[in-house]
Amino acid sequence: DQQVKQNSPSLSVQEGRISILNCDYTNSMFDYFLWYKKYPAEGPTFLISISSIKDKNEDGRFTVFLNKSAKHLSLHIVPSQPGDSAVYFCAASGNDYKLSFGAGTTVTVRA
Amino acid sequence: GAGVSQSPSNKVTEKGKDVELRCDPISGHTALYWYRQRLGQGLEFLIYFQGNSAPDKSGLPSDRFSAERTGESVSTLTIQRTQQEDSAVYLCASSLLAGGSKNIQYFGAGTRLSVL
Numbered sequence: 025d026q027q028v029k030q031n032s033p034s035l036s037v038q039e040g041r042i043s044i045l046n047c048d049y050t051n052s053m054f055d056y057f058l059w060y061k062k063y064p065a066e067g068p069t070f071l072i073s074i075s076s077i078k079d080k081n082e083d084g085r086f087t088v089f090l091n092k093s094a095k096h097l098s099l100h101i102v103p104s105q106p107g108d109s110a111v112y113f114c115a116a117s118g119n120d121y122k123l124s125f126g127a128g129t130t131v132t133v134r135a
Numbered sequence: 136g137a138g139v140s141q142s143p144s145n146k147v148t149e150k151g152k153d154v155e156l157r158c159d160p161i162s163g164h165t166a167l168y169w170y171r172q173r174l175g176q177g178l179e180f181l182i183y184f185q186g187n188s189a190p191d192k193s194g195l196p197s198d199r200f201s202a203e204r205t206g207e208s209v210s211t212l213t214i215q216r217t218q219q220e221d222s223a224v225y226l227c228a229s230s231l232l233a234g235g236s237k238n239i240q241y242f243g244a245g246t247r248l249s250v251l
Contacts, residue, residue, distance in 0.1 A: 026177075028177070030177075033175075056238065058239065060242075065244065066244050067139070067141075067226055067228075067242030067243050067244045067245055068178070068226070068242045069242070070239050070240075070241065073239065113177060113178065115178075117238050121166060121168075121183055121185065121191075121230075121238060122180055122183070122191075123168075123178075123180070123238070123240060124180075125170075125177040125178040125179075126177050127175070127176055127177040128177055
């Protein structure tokens, strides 16, 4: 049962433009959301997170937006850079230790 | 160490053989997790250790899979009588806090298992 879904397997964006990655979840008990970035042959690296008490969290070029009523979150990368080319995973947790992950979105930033 | 360390990085084995994968978590992290990532899919939770509590084994796909952890340090994931469908990247993660907000898990680079 896939509780976290990333419906776009890939995204191609020109350098300097905005990348928008989307994530939907089904479990209303989720209250903490994370984005991880993964390069080939490396483990996922924590990027940014948001608690359900907020609707926006910003860290440099990365902003995560949370819409609890729609059970939807998104990651914005502005401006996109070639080093941002990677697989991005959305993850969610409730009041326990488990993270539920989406299948990932592969971002390619074109020069 | 500075990060989560996993060994081996790659493992090729024959169907029916047993394999053992190792994880060294970040020093001081009490929580340790194993995940599996099949090609083109997300991370699938396998097992969780927290301190001296009984591990949560609810994600283990079959009784061929087992894991142990020595105190709050090294963990080993063992797969007995490997099958081709066990081929995947096995990822280990550790975290300082084991629940609720800010449960940020830090991952190793994974072990790529190929069962021929």
